[in-house]
Amino acid sequence: MHECPVCEAEVTISADPVEGELLECEECGIELEILALDPITLGEAPDAEEDWGE
Amino acid sequence: MRVGFLHSLIRRDEKLLIAELRRRRDMEIVFLDDRRLVFDLETRPPVDLVLERSINHSRAMHALRLFEGVGTACVNAYEVARRCGDKILTAASLRDHGVPQPEVRIAFTPESALAAVEELGYPAVLKPAVGSWGRLLSRVNDRDAAETVLEHKAILGSYHHSIFFVQQYVEKRGRDIRAFVVGDECVAAIYRTSDHWITNTARGGRASNCPVTPDLAGISLRAAQAMGGGVLAVDLFETGGGFLVNEVNYTMEFRNSIDVTGVNIPERIVSYLRRAVP
Incomplete structure (x- = not known):
C-alpha cells in the first residue's frame, strides 16, 4: 500500500512503475511523482512551468 | 539499439x-x-x-x-525543436516553405503591436512566442481589450512577453484538426472540438477521428518538412480556401488520439527510430 504524502489516502501504483511517473491522488486530486522505486517513494509533482508543453 | x-x-x-x-x-x-x-x-x-x-x-x-x-x-x-518551440520561428519556417498559415504580425513594442492588431482587424489572437497547451492565448475583440492585454504583457510578463506575436483570428466553427506525422507519413488525425475558441485537448477539447485525406496529409507533411521533419503534430484550421497550419508540436501528446483513430501512434513512433539513426 502506498500513501499520498499530502492527504494520506491510499494511492494505486501501476504494475510497471517508473521513476518520474506522474500520478494523481484520487482522494485529494493532487499530482504526485514517483521519486524512487525501491522502495516506492511518492512526492508532490512540480508545478507547471511557463515553458511546459508539447 | x-x-x-x-x-x-x-x-x-x-x-x-x-x-x-x-x-x-x-x-x-x-x-x-x-x-x-x-x-x-x-x-x-x-x-x-x-x-x-x-x-x-x-x-x-x-x-x-x-x-x-x-x-x-x-x-x-x-x-526542429527550436523552430517548433517558438511561434515566430515556426511562422517564418512555414513561410519559407510556402505552407499556408493564418496572417501573422510580429512586433516588439506595445504600440507597434497595437498597430499590428488594428491592421489585422478584430478579433485577433495574441500568443506568447513560447508556450503550449493553449495557455496565455488572448482573443482580443476590440481596441480596449488589445490595449489592456498589451499593457499587462509588457508590465507583468517576463522579457519574452514583450515580443508580440499576433495572429489573425480564424473562425473554426468549434473545431480544428491535429494531424500526426511520423517520418514521411501522416499516420492519423483527430478533430478537436470545443465550445470554447481554444480547442486544445489540454483545455477540454474532445478528440474524434478525422479522416486523413490526401489534401490533409499533403499539407501536414509539408508543414513537418518545413520544420525539419521527424515526429510532429500539426495543428490546422479548416477554411473555405483550404487548410491553414496553426502550429507544429515537436513533443507531441497522443494519448487521447489512439483509441479514436485506431492507430497505435507510439508503435509508429518507435518503429521510426531505427530509420532515424544515420
Whole structure:
C-alpha cells in the first residue's frame, strides 16, 4: 500500500512503475511523482512551468 | 539499439512509449532525466539515439543541441525543436516553405503591436512566442481589450512577453484538426472540438477521428518538412480556401488520439527510430 504524502489516502501504483511517473491522488486530486522505486517513494509533482508543453 | 529516453515527468504518453520500447527485443531504454543531467560538451551518452520527451521546452532544446554536438542522433532534432518551440520561428519556417498559415504580425513594442492588431482587424489572437497547451492565448475583440492585454504583457510578463506575436483570428466553427506525422507519413488525425475558441485537448477539447485525406496529409507533411521533419503534430484550421497550419508540436501528446483513430501512434513512433539513426 502506498500513501499520498499530502492527504494520506491510499494511492494505486501501476504494475510497471517508473521513476518520474506522474500520478494523481484520487482522494485529494493532487499530482504526485514517483521519486524512487525501491522502495516506492511518492512526492508532490512540480508545478507547471511557463515553458511546459508539447 | 540503445535508446536514450530524455524526460522529466513521465506522463501517460511517455508510459505508452516506454511500454512499446520494452516490447522490442532489439531496443534497450536508457533513461535520461533532464533534472539529473550534467553536460560537459565532450562526453557522448552511451546510446545510439535520443528520443526527446521532456516536458520543458528550454531543457529539451538545449539538451538536444548538446547531444547532437557530440554526435548523437536525436528525435526530434535540435533545429526542429527550436523552430517548433517558438511561434515566430515556426511562422517564418512555414513561410519559407510556402505552407499556408493564418496572417501573422510580429512586433516588439506595445504600440507597434497595437498597430499590428488594428491592421489585422478584430478579433485577433495574441500568443506568447513560447508556450503550449493553449495557455496565455488572448482573443482580443476590440481596441480596449488589445490595449489592456498589451499593457499587462509588457508590465507583468517576463522579457519574452514583450515580443508580440499576433495572429489573425480564424473562425473554426468549434473545431480544428491535429494531424500526426511520423517520418514521411501522416499516420492519423483527430478533430478537436470545443465550445470554447481554444480547442486544445489540454483545455477540454474532445478528440474524434478525422479522416486523413490526401489534401490533409499533403499539407501536414509539408508543414513537418518545413520544420525539419521527424515526429510532429500539426495543428490546422479548416477554411473555405483550404487548410491553414496553426502550429507544429515537436513533443507531441497522443494519448487521447489512439483509441479514436485506431492507430497505435507510439508503435509508429518507435518503429521510426531505427530509420532515424544515420
